[in-house]
Amino acid sequence: MIAHVNFKSGVPVYLQIVQQVKAAAASGSLRTGDALPSVRVLAEELRINRNTAARAYAELEAEGVIETRQGAGCFLKANGTSPLRKAVRSERLAEELDAVIIQAHHLQISDTELTALLAERLEAFRERQGLNGSSRP
Amino acid sequence: MSTPALDIQDLVLRYGRTEALHGLSLTVEPGQCYGFFGRNGAGKTTTIKCLLNLLRPQAGSVRVFGLDPRLHEAEVKARLAYVPDFVTFYPWMSVREALDYQASFRPRWNRGLEASLLRQFQLIEDAPTSGLSKGQRTQLALVGAMAAEPELLVLDEPTSGLDPLVRREFIQTVIGAYQDAAPGRRTVFVSTHLISEFEGLIDRFTVLDQGKAILTADADEARSRFRRLRAEFAGEAPPESDFPSAKSVRRQGRTLELIVNGDGDQVLEGLRSRHPVQLASESLTLEEIFLHSVH
Numbered sequence: 001m002i003a004h005v006n007f008k009s010g011v012p013v014y015l016q017i018v019q020q021v022k023a024a025a026a027s028g029s030l031r032t033g034d035a036l037p038s039v040r041v042l043a044e045e046l047r048i049n050r051n052t053a054a055r056a057y058a059e060l061e062a063e064g065v066i067e068t069r070q071g072a073g074c075f076l077k078a079n080g081t082s083p084l085r086k087a088v089r090s091e092r093l094a095e096e097l098d099a100v101i102i103q104a105h106h107l108q109i110s111d112t113e114l115t116a117l118l119a120e121r122l123e124a125f126r127e128r129q130g131l132n133g134s135s136r137p
Numbered sequence: 138m139s140t141p142a143l144d145i146q147d148l149v150l151r152y153g154r155t156e157a158l159h160g161l162s163l164t165v166e167p168g169q170c171y172g173f174f175g176r177n178g179a180g181k182t183t184t185i186k187c188l189l190n191l192l193r194p195q196a197g198s199v200r201v202f203g204l205d206p207r208l209h210e211a212e213v214k215a216r217l218a219y220v221p222d223f224v225t226f227y228p229w230m231s232v233r234e235a236l237d238y239q240a241s242f243r244p245r246w247n248r249g250l251e252a253s254l255l256r257q258f259q260l261i262e263d264a265p266t267s268g269l270s271k272g273q274r275t276q277l278a279l280v281g282a283m284a285a286e287p288e289l290l291v292l293d294e295p296t297s298g299l300d301p302l303v304r305r306e307f308i309q310t311v312i313g314a315y316q317d318a319a320p321g322r323r324t325v326f327v328s329t330h331l332i333s334e335f336e337g338l339i340d341r342f343t344v345l346d347q348g349k350a351i352l353t354a355d356a357d358e359a360r361s362r363f364r365r366l367r368a369e370f371a372g373e374a375p376p377e378s379d380f381p382s383a384k385s386v387r388r389q390g391r392t393l394e395l396i397v398n399g400d401g402d403q404v405l406e407g408l409r410s411r412h413p414v415q416l417a418s419e420s421l422t423l424e425e426i427f428l429h430s431v432h
Contacts, residue, residue, distance in 0.1 A: 007336055010364060010420040012357035040317045047308070048337035049170050050316050106409060 005046050013048055017056035022065060025076055027128045036066060036074040140203040142167045142289050142324040143188065148197035150183055150348075157183045158194070158348040165341075167288075168321040170312065172335055172342030172356075173328040174427050180348040181328040182222065185293055189219060202288065215244055217289040218282035222297060224274040226266035232277060233262040239281040250314075251284040257306070271298035279307070283315055290315060292327040296334055308334055332424040339423060344430050352430045356423060363421040363429065364401040368393045368413040375411050380404055384429060396421070396429055 005016050024030035036057070037045065043053040057074055060066045066074045104114045143165035150158040158180045165171045175181045186192040187199050190206040190213070199206060206213045226235045232255075240246040255262065258276040269277065275298045282290060290312075296304045316323045329335060342359075344352040354362070368374070374393040377386040383395040383404060397404050401418065408416055421429065 005337065007360060007422055008419040010361045010418070012361070013337065014357075039320075040313060043313050043317075044310060046337065049340055050313055050320065051168065051170070051340055052337070054320065 005048060013052050014056040018059050021060055030076050032076055032078045034076045038073055139167055141165055143326060144200040146198045148194050150192060150194045156348060161350055163343045163350055163353060165324060165326055167324050169340045170325040170338050172339040174332055174342055175345035176330060179345045181345055182293055185291055216287055217291055218285050218287040219291040220278045220282050220295055222294040224278040228267035230266050232260050232264050232266060235266050236281055243285045245286045247284050247286055251280055254280045254283060272300060275299060289324045294329055296331055304334060308338060312338060332427050336423055344427055346431045359426050360420040362399045363426045364397050364418050365421060366395045366397060366405060367417045368408045369415040370413050
């Protein structure tokens, strides 16, 4: 589920884990109710500090992606149970889209090309979801 | 705010007329895995000896769990375990006897953990300690340190005598198991110059150079501040002098490689405005950060 951490990406390690779990959940390779490895196992697999692994899980739990069941570990929560209001969620995404738009500007990618690329990536994402056998809620 | 596991302020220590530490300060919060990086002779072992009251500093203060090791030596030593870089045992003792001897001084001793570590390191209880290799001595000292379940584990170059396979195992499982047994309360203070092996394990670190802390940062923060930018141009690369804020610039024909600290985005902008055909940015590893900061 979690491939690896890249110390050269400049992204904090705990955030890389958060992003990878979200990506796995979005693509359907990780499904509602699936168990995540324990903090200790995750830390050992990725050769990272348990503090970092615990911080990643705490963040995922705060965002409503996973839940901790006492004594049993962490599990992926059903989609659509984000504790954040819709407006907040949209705002977060808008920020990330802005960053992409700025990057596109610097790479001299036109608006039409960018829109086409977004459509293409969405298509590829749907295909992966299809392969993982999950349907759109 | 909880009491720091370790708090060192303006520490000064002279050996005769040579000053080994001048004005070292650092704070380690409980539960952290803290890296103490420096070249040989930077003052790492000297600092550690001050924590154990093996050396008495001329100025500054040392607090371990809020206690002064000069006044509360026994309590401080009961709550921490120290694995030195050169380990010696009484040569007439076997592995078993050496552990029992250590256990007799300790308020706690985890027999189960001791047994599983002995198995993991393939140490034979009947073997005389006089016949152990440097790596095996370090392993035996680690078994003793972990079995005592201290609040603070002080490791001085713990992996230098270990072979690569054992090193990996040690770092992956031993430190993990130690901290996992009481999350947030077990602290590791590790001095090393083999930094790459601890890359993922370090929460926060201090680079010590000539007896002074020259860089203290969270590992993630350091990695996002220190970056290597590489730009390739269609023609000749712009001169080094165009980037005065870079820590180092290497220019090879059409390529420019810069090391930046903190102002990466600005320098990146500067490179972009010169229209490179390729532009890449990556973070430095902790080892590279160390090498660039001691230069």
